[in-house]
Amino acid sequence: MxxxxxxxxxxxxxxxxxxxxxxxxxxxxxxxxxxxxxxxxxxxxxxxxxxxxxxxxxxxxxxxxxxxxxxxxxxxxxxxxxxxxxxxxxxxxxxxxxxxxxxxxxxxxxxxxxxxxxxxxxxxxxxxxxxxxxxxxxxxxxxxxxxxxxxxxxxxxxxxxxxxxxxxxxxxxxxxxxxxxxxxxCLEVAFDPSRCDNCGVCLSFCPTGALSNGYPNISYDPEICNNCLGCFLSCPNSAMSIKPEGIPVYQESVVEAACTATDNLRGxxxxxxxxxxxxxxxxxxxxxxxxxxxxxxxxxxxxxxxxxxxxxxxxxxxxxxxxxxxxxxxxxxxxxxxxxxxxxxxxxxxxxxxxxxxxxxxxxxxxxxx
Ligand code: SF4
Ligand code: SF4
Incomplete structure (x- = not known):
């Protein structure tokens, strides 16, 4: 124990x-x-x-x-x-x-x-x-x-x-x-245009170009999004959220990755x-x-x-x-x-x-x- x-x-x-x-x-x-x-x-x-x-x-x-x-x-x-x-x-x-x-x-x-x-x-x-x-x-x-x-x-x-x-x-x-x-x-972000005031904060966090300038809202392309969550973490208006169905899979993936880490440490x-x-x-x-x-x-x-x-x-x-x-x-x-x-x-x-x-x-x- x-x-x-x-x-x-x-x-x-x-x-x-x-x-x-x-x-x-x-x-x-x-x-x-x-x-x-x-x-x-x-x-x-x-x-x-x-x-x-x-x-x-x-x-x-x-x-x-x-x-x-x-x-x-x-x-x-x-x-x-x-x-x-x-x-x-x-x-x-x-x-x-x-x-x-x-x-x-x-x-x-x-x-x-x-x-x-x-x-x-x-x-x-x-x-x-x-x-x-x-x-x-x-x-x-x-x-x-x-x-x-x-x-x-x-x-x-x-x-x-x-x-x-x-x-x-x-x-x-x-x-x-x-x-x-x-x-x-396993994660997917969801964009809610009704919450977006086009402030542009998320644009600089996006590594793939999935977010780009637009009017009246930014434009979001899920096809090139890698689910890094930069927009979710930075958006001041909660316009980007995480779809709930991926969350249990993510949790188990983290556990499996942690097991992989402990199994493969030299010490x-x-x-x-x-x-x-x-x-x-x-x-x-x-x-x-x-x-x-x-x-x-x-x-x-x-x-x-x-x-x-x-x-x-x-x-x-x-x-x-x-x-x-x-x-x-x-x-x-x-x-x-x-x-x-x-x-x-x-x-x-x-x-x-x-x-x-x-x-x-x-x-x-x-x-x-x-
Ligand atoms: S940070 Fe949020 S409110 Fe600002 S442009 Fe991006 S999605 Fe819209
Ligand atoms: S999750 Fe990452 S890649 Fe996808 S739109 Fe947000 S910042 Fe861009």
Whole structure:
């Protein structure tokens, strides 16, 4: 049975700073055994889009990088790029955004700041997968070639998964561009011209030209749309939506991609979910609303399903933040399912599928205040 550790967010002194808490994580046996002298260690983050302001503080990653390097390992900080033309689209954009967000490549990370699928997002290969949806998926070579991996996820609500966490970061964040397109292939966006005021915001995010200028609305060509969701994430008027029939297929595809990732890592993985600044938008939105729950600290486990299930339970069991979307959706009180109300998605269905696929289990020992 896996253990899930809950490190609370409050601090009463220097010994409880975020840096001390990160160091404390390295004393956990499940994480300590991944930090091997002279061996590579990938720190898989989820870099945010420019404009999203509640992202994982770089000091968290910096601390983990420095501590693991001091222990003799060879850490590298990595992520994958986006499918849509935002601030993480090309290799150049991704590095530039990482620097602007505070990941100082040269001094802090010894230039060990790299895309999992290389500068083109396409360095990697196809791995066959079990399951009823994908048949296999393309994984970024950095992640499959590195020894062990620590998956560091900033938790938010998610319009397709209910919440982001370890399984999402594994199942989407470790793929090449082709792998992401494969996972997205079950999705379809729908354009509602009655909501479109022709503002043009979505045009710059569209990588295929499926959106073009028009009057009184932009013009949308589904034939050349690759379902990257850039228009959905950026439209201020909700004129672009995701057709609901593809969502269960997407969830199972993400689970299968996560299984493919764990099956093909050279080493082992450990998962750290940050439940701070939990916003209704994911980090790949170009904006963010205020968080809807208070700072709930850090959850850590070697089981991605257990840590995500614990994340879901903890977010629902506590109070919501007054004035946030939790109040708007009537889920301010303890025990009210904030994830389901805010995202419109019940994560239990894909969590059950993840258990069926042996990615992990909800059946875990929960250790709080560690
Ligand atoms: S961002 Fe939305 S409202 Fe603006 S042009 Fe695109 S679809 Fe229309
Ligand atoms: S129209 Fe299609 S390709 Fe263009 S941004 Fe939207 S989802 Fe992506």
């Amino acid at each position: 896996a253990k899930v550790y809950w490190i609370k967010g409050r601090s009463a002194g220097i010994h409880q700073s975020i840096i001390s808490k990160i160091s404390g994580l390295l004393s956990l046996e499940e994480l300590a055994r991944l930090v091997v002298p002279e061996e590579s260690l990938a720190l898989k983050i989820n870099l945010s889009e420019m404009g999203y302001s509640h992202y994982l503080p770089p000091v968290v990653v910096t601390s983990l990088f420095e501590k693991t390097r001091d222990l003799g390992a060879r850490p590298v900080v990595t992520d994958s790029g986006s499918l849509f033309k935002g601030s993480r689209f090309s290799g150049f954009d991704w590095i530039n955004t990482a620097l602007l967000l505070g990941y100082s490549s040269g001094e802090t990370f010894d230039s060990q700041l790299m895309l999992a699928g290389g500068y083109t997002h396409e360095e990697g290969k196809f791995y066959p997968a079990e399951g009823r949806r994908l048949g296999g998926v393309e994984l970024g070579s950095l992640l499959t070639d590195t020894g062990n991996v620590v998956v560091i996820s900033h938790v938010t609500a998610h319009p397709l998964m209910g919440l982001t966490g370890a399984v999402y970061n594994l199942g989407v964040g470790m793929l090449t561009g082709s792998g992401k397109l494969r996972v997205h292939s 082992s993985a450990f998962f750290i979910n940050f439940l701070s600044s939990v916003t209704p938008q994911t980090d790949d939105h170009p904006f963010s609303d205020i968080p809807f729950v208070p700072d709930l600290g850090i959850l850590a486990s070697e089981d991605p399903v257990a840590v995500d299930w614990a994340t879901y339970q903890i977010i629902s069991s506590g109070p919501g933040v007054p004035g946030s979307v939790a109040e708007q959706f009537g889920v301010l009180h303890k025990g009210e399912d904030k994830i389901k109300a805010i995202s419109g998605i019940d994560p239990e269905s894909w969590i059950q599928y993840a258990e069926q696929m042996n990615l992990g289990s909800r059946d875990c020992e929960f250790l709080s205040n560690t």
